[in-house]
Amino acid sequence: MTARRITKRTVNALQSNGSEFTIWDDTVSGFGVRVRPTGAKSYVVVYRAGVGRGAPVRRYTIAAVGKITPERARARAKVVLGAVAHGHDPANQKTTERGAPTVAELADRFMADHVRTKRKAGTAEFYRDILDRIVKPAVGTTKADKLTRLQIGRLHSSLADTPFQANRVLAVIGSMYAFAGRAGVVPEGTNPARRIDRFTESHRERFLTGEELERLGGAIREAETTGIPWALDETKATAKHIPKLKRSTKIEPSAAAALRLLLFTGCRLREILHLRWEHVDFERGCLFLPDSKTGRKTVILNAPALAVLNSLERVGAYVVPGDSPEKPRHDLKRPWDAVTRRAGLTGVRLHDLRHTYASFGAASGLGLPIIGRLLGHAQVATTSRYAHLDNDPLRRASDAIAAHIFAALEGSQAASVLPLRQMR
Structure with a gap:
């Protein structure tokens, strides 16, 4: 077909003849309008991807007729042909991008091929929640290789009210793109979450005092024996119909035992809830955990912990059984809420029992390496958060310095100064 100037009038006059055909522009070589048998029309540019007659012929679709004007389509065709002249293959690149x-x-591939096979169940669930609840709704439809730092920065900023969660989003995205780079999905080193400033996180370290522990112990004993009375609003109709004999909350002996074990051992919640009787060695006084957050772990059992374990009835494979004796208890939320409310410990978390165990050890001057081994810390830096509680060496140093200063003030020799009596 003879080439002609492609104009709006020319394009509008084109009609389908039952087979596909193309008319070419007489000013830009390779630029034309393709007409399909259905009557659909689109602007295209055809070129050879390489040098010589053996180079493959490519067809690049610019846009559908009606989406842009012929003049705009001609300008885009010139850009495509310019890229070809510099050795690029726009049509092949577009096909590759379409397949990304x-x-x-x-995210789905990352979870299936990497996270679920190489991460612990708890970590996998955490990743799934971050990706499904936050990342996918925000940027899920974006091509993986087109996701920008600007998009991730905006997502991160939108989570400013939850800084810990916002920072974990960056970590999960970074891990996902490291996987994508190794898998060849994106160029290695691609990470749109890189160089985005993290929010400052205030690490929460809540330690129970001796008086608070006394209240907690009393609440646990009450909950497992007589039950904790309910605080009912008698003005509500629903409250009036609750039988008075049932107006208290009792917790199961295994739940009470789990709370005490968390305090006596400093273990993590899942280490106690998933504890099997076969992992308990009464003779050597140890728990031999085949798997924990940091791998295999040995927990030294003290006398109170052993007493708690000996008081429990074996009704299945797990020390703290769930509804089925052969399955572990899922959580301790309800019993913990009941006893902390009764003890007046609003806002105290179960994980704070682990902090409390460590804080008592540090305050007793046991030393951070020992505490770290008891807790099963893989990194020394993890235990260092309790360093400020180890006051014994500081107290001795302060007493020695003050003794010399006191002697100088009194005009006597430092050697004759007696230690100050500690206030009771």
């Missing part, structure tokens, strides 16, 4: 997965598709 979206962020949502990459």
Whole structure:
């Protein structure tokens, strides 16, 4: 077909003849309008991807007729042909980009091929929640190789009210793109979450005092024996119909035992809830955990912990059984809420029992390496958060310095100064 100037009038006059055909522009070589048998029309540019007659012929679709004007399409054709002249292959590049997965598709592959096979169940669940609840709704439809730092920065900023969660989003995205780079989905080193300033996180370290522990112990004893009375609003109709004999909360002996074990051992919640009787060695006084957050772990059992374990009835494979004796208890939320409310410990978390165990050890001057081994810390830096509680060496140093200063003030020799009596 003879080439002609492609104008709006020319394009509008084109009609389908039952087979596909193309008319070419007489000013830009390779630029034309393709007409399909259905009557659909689109602007295209055809070129050879390489040098010589053996180079493959490519067809690059610019846009559908009606989406842009002929003049705009001609200008885009010139850009494409310019890229070809510099050795690029725009049509092949476009096909590759079309085949790139979206962020949502990459997230699913990341979970299936990497996280669920190489991460612990708790970590995998955490990753799944971050990706499904936060990342996918925000940027899931974006092509994985087109996701920008600006998009992730905006997502991170939108989570400013929850800084810990916002920072974990960056960590999960970074891990996902490291996987994508190794898998060849994106160029290695691609990470749109890189160089985004993290929010400052205030690490929460809540330690129970001796008086608070006394209240907690009393609440646990009450909950497992007589039950904790309910605080009912008698003005509500529903409250009036609750039988008075049932107006208290009792917790199961295994739940009370789990709370005490968390305090006496400093273990993590899942280490106690998933504890099997076969992991308990009464003779050597140890728990031999085959798996924990930091791998295999040995927990030294003290006398109170051994007493708690000996008081429990073996009704299944797990020390703290769930509804089925052969399955572990899922959580301790309800019993913990009941006893902390009764003890007046609002806002105290179960994990704070682990902090309390460590804080008592540090305050007793046991030394951070020993405490770290008892807790099963893989990193020394993790235990260092309790350093400020180890006051014995500081107290001795302060007493020695003050003794010399006191002697100088009194005009006597430092050697004759007696230690100050500690206030009771």
